[in-house]
Amino acid sequence: MSWRPRALAREAWLNVVTSPWRTSGLVLAMAAIFGGLVGLELGDANELTGFQESFVRSGGYVALGIPAEGDPGSAARCEALNDQPGVVAAGAVFAPELETLETAPGVLFQRAAVTEGALRVWDPRLRTVPAGGREMVVGLALAREMGLRVGSWLIPGGEEPALVTGVADVERRNPQVARWVLEVAPPAGAIEQCWVEFEPGAYEGGLAALPAVFTIGDEGAVARPYIRRDEFTRDPASEWESRPQKDGWPLAAGLVAGLFGLTAWFRRSELGLYLAVGTPRSSLMAMLAVEALVVVGFALALATGYAFAIDEALRHAPGWDEAGIVLRTAGSAALLALAVAPVLGVLVVRGSIAELLKDR
Amino acid sequence: MPLELRTVTHRYGPGSPPVLRGLSFVFPEDCSLAVVGPSGSGKTTLLAIAGLLLAPSEGEVRIDGKEVSRGQAGELRTRLFGWVFQTVNVLSGRSVEDNAMLSLLARGTREEDARAAAQGALATVGLGEFGERRANSLSGGELQRLCIARAVAAKPRFLLADEPTGQLDGATTERVTRALIEGRPKGTTLLMVTHDPLVAAQCDLTLALQDGQLSIGGMA
Numbered sequence: 289m290s291w292r293p294r295a296l297a298r299e300a301w302l303n304v305v306t307s308p309w310r311t312s313g314l315v316l317a318m319a320a321i322f323g324g325l326v327g328l329e330l331g332d333a334n335e336l337t338g339f340q341e342s343f344v345r346s347g348g349y350v351a352l353g354i355p356a357e358g359d360p361g362s363a364a365r366c367e368a369l370n371d372q373p374g375v376v377a378a379g380a381v382f383a384p385e386l387e388t389l390e391t392a393p394g395v396l397f398q399r400a401a402v403t404e405g406a407l408r409v410w411d412p413r414l415r416t417v418p419a420g421g422r423e424m425v426v427g428l429a430l431a432r433e434m435g436l437r438v439g440s441w442l443i444p445g446g447e448e449p450a451l452v453t454g455v456a457d458v459e460r461r462n463p464q465v466a467r468w469v470l471e472v473a474p475p476a477g478a479i480e481q482c483w484v485e486f487e488p489g490a491y492e493g494g495l496a497a498l499p500a501v502f503t504i505g506d507e508g509a510v511a512r513p514y515i516r517r518d519e520f521t522r523d524p525a526s527e528w529e530s531r532p533q534k535d536g537w538p539l540a541a542g543l544v545a546g547l548f549g550l551t552a553w554f555r556r557s558e559l560g561l562y563l564a565v566g567t568p569r570s571s572l573m574a575m576l577a578v579e580a581l582v583v584v585g586f587a588l589a590l591a592t593g594y595a596f597a598i599d600e601a602l603r604h605a606p607g608w609d610e611a612g613i614v615l616r617t618a619g620s621a622a623l624l625a626l627a628v629a630p631v632l633g634v635l636v637v638r639g640s641i642a643e644l645l646k647d648r
Numbered sequence: 649m650p651l652e653l654r655t656v657t658h659r660y661g662p663g664s665p666p667v668l669r670g671l672s673f674v675f676p677e678d679c680s681l682a683v684v685g686p687s688g689s690g691k692t693t694l695l696a697i698a699g700l701l702l703a704p705s706e707g708e709v710r711i712d713g714k715e716v717s718r719g720q721a722g723e724l725r726t727r728l729f730g731w732v733f734q735t736v737n738v739l740s741g742r743s744v745e746d747n748a749m750l751s752l753l754a755r756g757t758r759e760e761d762a763r764a765a766a767q768g769a770l771a772t773v774g775l776g777e778f779g780e781r782r783a784n785s786l787s788g789g790e791l792q793r794l795c796i797a798r799a800v801a802a803k804p805r806f807l808l809a810d811e812p813t814g815q816l817d818g819a820t821t822e823r824v825t826r827a828l829i830e831g832r833p834k835g836t837t838l839l840m841v842t843h844d845p846l847v848a849a850q851c852d853l854t855l856a857l858q859d860g861q862l863s864i865g866g867m868a
Contacts, residue, residue, distance in 0.1 A: 290726075290754065290755075290756055291753060291754060291756065292753075292756055292758070292759075294759075295753045295759050295762075298759070299753065302742060302746065303739070303742075306739075306741040306742050306782075307741045557737060558737075558739060560737070561737045561738070561739065561750070562750075562754070564701075564731055564733075564737070565726075565731075565750050565751040565754045565798070566722075566725060566726025566727075566751065566754040566755060567754045568722060571754075640701070640702070641701055642692070642696050642701055642702065645733050645735060645737050
């Protein structure tokens with residue numbers, strides 16, 4: 289013989305909406321707490337994911353395998369790495385050589401035969417891959433210098449003209465030589481280098497295992513990172529794991545629940561009235577839980593909304609991954625606050641009902 | 649069998665002097681009772697114990713001949729008792745009707761039935777036209793009548809009032825007293841603590857509390 293659930297939910301809702309000053313004050317204060325948490329998460333997530341993206345773009349997870357000289361199976365083994373888990377792309381570079389163009393005598397360029405995978409490592413955005421034969425890909429620097437584009441014809445060193453089927457930004461990941469003309473060769477024979485891009489989580493293991501792929505008998509092979517790392521190199525993954533707000537969500541939850549408990553303390557004569565008319569403490573807690581759900585829900589929505597809007601205005605629109613991380617942190621804080629707040633509300637009205645009713 | 653206190657003694661803390669001393673009394677049913685006595689004589693304590701808001705240090709409260717255990721007190725308090733306090737306790741931001749429904753809703757009454765009963769109780773205490781108004785727009789006397797309406801709407805068997813006119817002027821006191829005595833449902837026993845002899849005189853019986861004992865008759 290106690291409150292019907294619907295009546296209790298209605299009572300809670302009316303308590304929230306008929307006290308606009310109390311409710312809006314509480315929502316704003318809670319939103320400030322959630323907003324701080326969400327803002328910190330968004331800031332860190334943006335900064336670290338931005339760094340991670342630029343690190344990946346610049347070849348942070350690319351390794352070079354140098355096979356033993358004259359190893360005839362090295363090209364095939366290099367290209368076969370594309371089938372390995374954790375490998376984004378792998379491709380071989382045969383011995384490059386310097387040449388000059390018929391159409392521009394005196395302009396030296398670096399010419400190399402590569403397997404298809406090497407083009408994907410050097411320029412992941414390259415869509416058109418030459419079929420081989422008299423089709424070639426030119427580097428961006430050479431293309432700009434010579435005015436070449438897809439569909440242009442190129443006559444390297446007295447040969448038959450070749451069609452430019454792609455302009456690749458190979459200098460981004462291979463900046464040593466500015467002018468490149470590349471032709472796709474089948475993965476057969478001895479190679480000079482094997483370029484491998486790993487997924488971030490597979491990089492360390494892949495780099496360590498790479499020399500074994502090209503070691504034949506006593507002939508040693510080596511592997512090295514494309515970008516060498518030292519103690520000053522940032523590690524986004526460990527930075528993310530050690531962010532302070534990672535452990536700050538229980539604190540935020542405690543502050544939010546504490547605010548709710550504080551308002552319950554100011555409402556103790558009102559809550560005492562519910563007890564005096566026969567409301568069991570369990571029903572009172574359920575009513576406070578509904579009130580907390582409404583207030584915390586509004587606060588979380590408000591905080592997330594303005595934190596995202598500010599972040600978008602100051603930096604860039606957060607991606608789904610960032611939004612997911614942020615909402616998980618803030619959501620955990622909200623859920624914990626929702627669990628604790630009604631308990632605090634009931635704790636502040638323990639003791640004599642008569643005393644509570646005197647307190648106005 | 650009515651409400652009965654049997655050898656009730658109550659102390660506020662160990663070592664403190666007893667407020668009530670072995671008090672035994674059977675409250676008659678379906679009548680209005682005024683409890684009078686000097687300040688500090690334990691009138692409010694008596695009411696709190698009789699209304700199951702406070703467990704006595706010693707002795708027992710019996711209803712219908714059965715001792716009320718601590719486990720039963722909450723349920724019986726909800727089902728059998730209605731309260732009117734000296735200080736006006738209302739949900740100030742809510743409508744008058746919402747406030748008057750509160751006791752009924754707490755007993756699990758359907759909302760429509762609770763609203764109808766609340767409207768009837770408000771009409772009984774002269775607030776029938778005030779249902780939609782917010783409680784914080786009422787005067788002190790109107791608020792106290794709202795509290796009476798809230799208490800009587802649930803048709804309690806025992807209506808307990810702790811100095812309900814203590815903060816009201818003469819004319820308002822008269823209206824509130826009439827609402828309590830005449831507005832209570834048939835069969836409801838009214839037990840009212842008061843300092844006002846004029847209020848006490850309107851009740852069927854006056855009980856005097858002195859030195860922790862209750863006796864019939866006496867002056868405020």
